[in-house]
Amino acid sequence: MFASGSGSNAENLVEYFNKTVEKEVALILTNNPKAYVLERAKRLGVATEVFDREDLKKGKVLEALREHDIDFIVLAGFLWLMPAEIVRAYKGRIVNIHPALLPKYGGKGMYGLHVHRAVIENGEKESGITIHYVNEEYDKGDIIFQARCPVLPDDTPESLQERVHALEYEHYPRVVDKVIESLSEPRR
Ligand code: GAR
DSSP, X not given: OBOSSOOHXXXXXXXXXXXXXXXXXXXXXXXXXXXXXXXXXXXXXXXXXXXXXXXXHTTHHHHHHHHTTOOOEEESSOXXXXXXXXXXXXXXXXXXXXXXXXTTTOSTTXXXXXXXXXXXXXXXXXXXXXXXXXXXXXXXXXXXXEEEEEOOTTOOHHHHHHHHHHHHHHHHHHHHHHHHHHOOSOOO
């Protein structure tokens, strides 16, 4: 799993997969040495790797994934673009969650509160979550699942974020589980 920030989705996913028999979150990777997700991982007893742009470019991250026998990748608030090398190595095995209804409000720089602020500023009546496969462009991979929620007239970016987070916690683990189940063979 890759995360860059707080990691509340990461924690929710770890807890969900702790209750399953054949699947587990084996490694949490982050580009941000100060990310709160690292504290959560420590508390949950999940191994971590911190990497920088060089590591990502030079194949060190892919190496770490192989060392830990990772066969599926979940992005949970990860803000960097996945390099082509990893996308190729894990074809059909990387998913992301986006806190809006793609294809609207996606792309570079569209993350967290920036997304919710834009949704409110544009007077949208609804928002939601999108779970999609990851390709080499930000937020452009095939959509797997969407869920919707209203945008209320007095919403702030923070209150909308809270409503969207609730949808994420409800659906992301179950949808990831289903995608993994639909894969016929383990990765070689
Ligand atoms: C989540 O809302 C996720 O959808 C979003 O970042 C948040 C991370 O929260 N991802 C993006 O915006 C990706 N473009 P968390 O760290 O508490 O799970």
